Amino acid sequence: MTRCAARRLLPATVAALAWLLPLAAPATAMAPVGPAEGVRAGDRAPTVTAGSVEATTQAPGRWTWPVPGRPPIARPFQPPPAPWLPGHRGADLRAGPGTPVLAAGEGVVAFAGAVAGLPAVSVDHPGGLRTTYQPVVAVVRRGADVRRGQLLGRLSAAGSHCAPEACLHWGLRRGETYLDPLSLLGVDLRVRLLPIWGP
DSSP, X not given: OOHHHHHHHHHHHHHHXXXXXXHXXXXXXXXXXXXXXXXXXXXXXXXXXXXXXXGGXXXXXXXXXXXXXXXXXXXXXXXXXXXXXXOBOSEEEEOOTTOEEEOSSSEEEEEEEEETTEEEEEEEETTTEEEEEESEEESSOTTOEEOTTOEEEEEXXXXXXXXXXXXXXXXXXXXXXXXXXXXXXXXXXXXXXXXXXXX
């Protein structure tokens, strides 16, 4: 291609790029948010991070498992590489239908009802944290104060992330950012690869 022809093509190329770039820019705004996080239609899509809560939040006695005992973990928190990509924005804990679902920490019920037709509860805690529980048929109402370990509702068989088996999908957010709920209890399931010559 001659230098003269290239000069003629340059304005057309720039114009095409200027038209395409606005189409690509809003991708993050269209991030899909699953109903398990207690997000209603019209809410801004939160971001996702692999991080955990700081050590001060993990104070002994401040948090408890949201079901009695220490349940098997069916699927851990698995953040996507980018907020708009598929991932697992919470932890699935195995439990039978009707199992009591407990507040992981003290706080105020922010939501108790249905999200996309599935029963859910969310609790706001000090420090800007919010825990979410689904599918749970609530026995509490929005605005109610709850203690650590207080009954929020009972696990529903419908809408399980582990279908056909039942499990609780437990989520954690700080503002617009998803975090690993297991980090509240000091549980870290991330795989670490060690060099062959030792740690």
